[in-house]
Structures are given as structure tokens and as C-alpha cells.
Amino acid sequence: MTVILGIDIGGSGIKGAPVDTSTGQLTAERWRIPTPEGAKPADVTGVVKELVEHFQHSGPVGITFPGIVQHGVTLSAANVDQGWIGLDADRLFTEATGCDVHLINDADAAGLAEAKFGAGAGVPGVVMLLTFGTGIGSALINNGVLVPNTELGHLWLRDRHAESWASDRARENDDLNWKQWSKRASTYLQHLELLFSPDLFIIGGGISKKADRWRDLITLERSRLIPAALLNDAGIVGAAMYAETETGKEKPARPATIKAQHVEQSATRKTGTKTKTTSKPSTARKPAKKTK
Incomplete structure (x- = not known):
């Protein structure tokens, strides 16, 4: 049995659990912490570190991110702080946690999990x-x-x-x-x-x-x-699955320059059509709690 910690970064909460990657089952209860207001890299990194410490985990970690992820670098930030754009998030989380971290887009993680253990x-x-x-x-x-x-x-x-x-x-x-x-x-x-x-x-x-x-x-x-x-477990399971496949591989060298993708610009037509954007008020951070 291979157990890898999966962490799912969401707009309202960041949750994680250890996953048996041979079955897709969580081996402990999920632990959820509210996403810090603004979802800035340093604040989110602090929550990820807290989750790793909560599970006393020292092996590989898979983490989802709500945006484009290429070779561990986050290239868009539609619903999180713009400081993520062009950031080597793999390295940031690895240095903060002391674990071998592998980052994947959140929908991609859910897709992997559903295709192997869920509806697909x-x-x-x-x-x-x-x-x-x-x-x-x-x-x-x-x-x-x-x-x-x-x-x-x-x-x-x-x-x-x-x-x-x-x-x-x-x-x-x-x-x-x-x-x-x-x-x-x-x-x-x-x-x-x-x-x-x-x-x-x-x-x-x-x-x-x-x-x-x-x-x-x-x-x-x-x-x-x-x-x-798999509902709320899909991102966690898929992140762990991805980390398992990437562990031990040599990561590609990061290019000297990376052109980030500004989604809010690419989603606006040159003819002048603008997309309607909305936001909901953030809530103050609450103490961590268990979820079932």
C-alpha cells in the first residue's frame, strides 16, 4: 500500500487527507482549513504546511491548484491572488513543508480520480x-x-x-x-x-x-x-495519484523566462466584449475543523 497526502486548494477551503493510491480510499478523515482571505501565496503556503504537520506526513505530497500548472509553475490566477502568476509553486511548497511536492490543476486532478476510481x-x-x-x-x-x-x-x-x-x-x-x-x-x-x-x-x-x-x-x-x-474527495485523490506518478522523476529545467497567462485578458474579445465578473465577500479565517 502506497499512502500519499493529497491536498485540494479551493476558493473557500483547503482540505487534505492521506490516500491509498491503490484503492483511491482516504486512510484518515479529511482535514479542512478555510482559505485565507485573498489566497496570497505566502498565506496558502502556511495552510499547506499546517495540513502536512496535522497528518505528520513526511513523504510525497500532491496539491491541486485552481489555474494553469506547467511543470510546477502556476501560470494563471483567475480566482486567487495575482502573485501566483509565474510562481514556481512546486519549489515554494517543497521548501516550506520539507516534502516532495507535485502540483496539478484542480480539474485535472478530479478527472484522474474519477477516471480510475469514480464515474469513469x-x-x-x-x-x-x-x-x-x-x-x-x-x-x-x-x-x-x-x-x-x-x-x-x-x-x-x-x-x-x-x-x-x-x-x-x-x-x-x-x-x-x-x-x-x-x-x-x-x-x-x-x-x-x-x-x-x-x-x-x-x-x-x-x-x-x-x-x-x-x-x-x-x-x-x-x-x-x-x-x-467521488464528490469532495476527487481533488484530494487525484492530487495523490499525480504525486505518485511524478515522484522520482527529474523535473524539467525551468525556462529563463515564462510567459504567464492572464485569463481575464484572454477571455475578453478584441471587439470590446467584456466578461461579467463577480465576487463574493471573503470570510474571516475560522479554526480548522474535520469534515466527513
Whole structure:
């Protein structure tokens, strides 16, 4: 049995647990700490260190990040502090914790976990996981092999930025009922279906807990669709799985210059169309607590 600590950095909470990577099962209760206000690198690093110490872990650690991650460097920061852009986060977390840390995009981690231990287990061919929450995260997997950093939530549907129009936050902000939201989601999924022809869509994120409200309302041409199975554990499990595959590998040399991706700029059309951005007030940090 190989046990690796998985940590999932989210907008409201940072949670972790040790994972048996042969079964995908957590070997201890998750521990969650609220995400520090502003999600600055130094503050988030402090929480990650606290989680490592809580589990008294000294081996490899896998960590998810809500943005583009290339060779351990974070290249976008759509919902966290801009200080993450161009940061060698692998090195930052490794030096802070004394552990061998490997960073992966949060949706990619969830996709790995669902494909092996969750809703996509045993499904051959192309599997696409989409997380509908504050934005839309995506993971593209072909016969178990991940294509990282697809960022398909930033596609355009005519004059609409996909995640600003079809995410769960958009549903809440536009006060849509489930039928109205499902119509938008169907338009988005049909576009992805045309581009990638996946054998299976797995729908994760916050809405996966409410699948009975929207599942029968989604319309697709030929692909199958099912809700995610691992729910809150997917990011933790996938992060641990990724760390296991990367442990022992020599990390590529970091280029002298790295061009970071400013998502808020790439998601604004040259014609002048601007995306609607919203934010929710941050809450003060509360004491750590157990989650089940």
C-alpha cells in the first residue's frame, strides 16, 4: 500500500487527507482549513504546511491548484491572488513543508480520480470531466492518459464566454431555474461534443450533489453523461495519484523566462466584449475543523 497526502486548494477551503493510491480510499478523515482571505501565496503556503504537520506526513505530497500548472509553475490566477502568476509553486511548497511536492490543476486532478476510481472507471476512449462551480474546470482523458490544462471553460460560444454564462455561479447570479440553466449547459456541452466527441461526460463540481434536478434536462447528440461519483474527495485523490506518478522523476529545467497567462485578458474579445465578473465577500479565517 502506497499512502500519499493529497491536498485540494479551493476558493473557500483547503482540505487534505492521506490516500491509498491503490484503492483511491482516504486512510484518515479529511482535514479542512478555510482559505485565507485573498489566497496570497505566502498565506496558502502556511495552510499547506499546517495540513502536512496535522497528518505528520513526511513523504510525497500532491496539491491541486485552481489555474494553469506547467511543470510546477502556476501560470494563471483567475480566482486567487495575482502573485501566483509565474510562481514556481512546486519549489515554494517543497521548501516550506520539507516534502516532495507535485502540483496539478484542480480539474485535472478530479478527472484522474474519477477516471480510475469514480464515474469513469473502466470506461475506454475519451472521457471528459467538467466541474461546474464558480467557473468551469475541465479534464480531458484518453484511455486513462491525461491531457493537462485544457481550460475549456474559457471557450467562446458566439459572443458568450462559456464559464461566465453556464457555470453554477452564472446560474445563481442570473437567477436561473434548473431548466433554464440546463439549456445553457446543453449548448456548451454540445459544442464540446462537436469538438472532441467524448465517449463520456462526467459532471462534477457543486452541482454534482444536485444531479436529480438537472440530469434529465441535459440534451446531447451522442455522448453519455453521468454525475461525478467521488464528490469532495476527487481533488484530494487525484492530487495523490499525480504525486505518485511524478515522484522520482527529474523535473524539467525551468525556462529563463515564462510567459504567464492572464485569463481575464484572454477571455475578453478584441471587439470590446467584456466578461461579467463577480465576487463574493471573503470570510474571516475560522479554526480548522474535520469534515466527513
